[in-house]
Amino acid sequence: MRRAMFLYRLPPMPFDFVMEERNRRDVRGWFKRFQSGNFNVKDAPRSGRPITEKVDEIMEIIEQDRHISSHEIGKQLNIDHKTVLNHLQKAGYKKKLDVWVPHDLTVKNLMDRFSICESLLKRNDIEPFLKRLIIGDEKWITYDNNVRKRSWTKRNEVPQTVTKPKLTPRKVMLSVWWDYKGIVHYELLPSGQTIDSNLYCQQLERLRQAIEKTRPELINRKGVVFHHDNARPHVSIATRQKLRELGWEVLMHPPYSPDLAPSDYHLFRSLQNSLNGTKLASREACENHLSQFFAQKSHKFYSDGIMVLPQRWQKVVEQNGTYLIS
Incomplete structure (x- = not known):
């Protein structure tokens, strides 16, 4: 006769009993250590990699x-x-990708940026001049603005393709001048043409005429504060003579400082975003795109781009002249 086998499930041990048993084991362990002559109360090193x-x-x-x-x-x-x-x-x-900067700033570059920004801050505090500021700059406008995009692709599916830009893309140069109210004047140069001193002086004369029509208060009472970068046509002898004839005050601008040029950090960045992925079939299409872009931007857009300048000058001073990463 087979003996019946029964499995009995023991009831769980009471918590107090378990803790009491652990305490007894600890006491016995310490007693053995002291009995052997080891009176070190620190835990012995454990196996495995130590905490650094x-x-x-x-x-x-x-x-x-x-x-x-x-x-x-x-x-x-x-x-x-x-x-x-x-x-x-x-x-x-x-870990993040490094940010590209336009120039490896020397000690002199840093000092120039610091001192010019500090001077502009003090001057603007004494006599605010940002509403008198006319910003001028140039930008290449390419006809084909292909950009790589991320697209949903199945595991075994071939990725979407996009044509790589040509080494010598079709492009035209845009010259634009603007203030806190909006665009004052802009020109699209003939295909392949760039700016030289002679052409730039002619443009300044046409800009003067545009200011007389759209911003007469600057000509009649307050006076123009003019801002452009240090490109060669901008700082040539002929250009400086022309600016003296016009009676415009030229705002100081430190070399290699696109982060302090409103067209670079504000207007052109937005314009390029509008062009990304766009194909312009002709010069007329390019002109239409620019006309619509400038017209669709609100007064606040242009104002924000210029009125933020004191904050940027202040940051450069606080950072001892280093580039603004934005």
């Missing part, structure tokens, strides 16, 4: 070289690169 005590060294290495990898830091300090990553993440570090 080199956080300060990791931060020092990062401050010296922001491009170094976690693997390289790990090799230098003889710790796992994952440990390095954990400490960097806790300290708020995250």
Whole structure:
């Protein structure tokens, strides 16, 4: 006769009983340690990788070289690169792509940017002049503005294609002048033509006529404060003579500073966004696009681009002349 087998499920041990048993084991362990003559109360080292005590060294290495990898830091300090990553993440570090800047600024460049911005800030505080400011600049407008886009593609499907821009794209140069109210005057040069001193002086004369029609208060009472960058046609002897004839005050602009030129950081950036992915079949199509773009922008758009200048000057001063990343 087979003996019946029964499985009995024991009831769980009471919590108090379990804790009491653990305490007894701890007491027995300490008693054995002291009995053997070991009176060290610190826990013995455990097996496995120790917790790193080199956080300060990791931060020092990062401050010296922001491009170094976690693997390289790990090799230098003889710790796992994952440990390095954990400490960097806790300290708020995250690897990002470097931002392109237009020029490697020298000490003199930095000092020029600092001193000019500080001077403009003080002057604007004493006598606000931004509503008298006329901004001038040039930009190449390309006919084909292909851009790569991300598209949904199945795992085994061929990606979407886009034609790469040609090395010598069809393009025309735009010259534009604007203020806090909007566009004052602009010209689209003949295909392939660029700016020289002679042409620039002719443009300034046509700009004067446009200002007399659309901004007569600047001609009659307040006077124009004129801003352009340091391109060669802008700083030539002929151009400086023409500006003296016009009686316009030329605003100081530090070299290699597109981050302080409203056309570069504001107007042209928005214009390029409107052109991305656009194909202009002809010069007429280009003119229509520009006309619509300028007309559709509100008064606030133009005002924002110029009235933000004091904030940008202040940031340059606070950063000791370094570029604004925006």
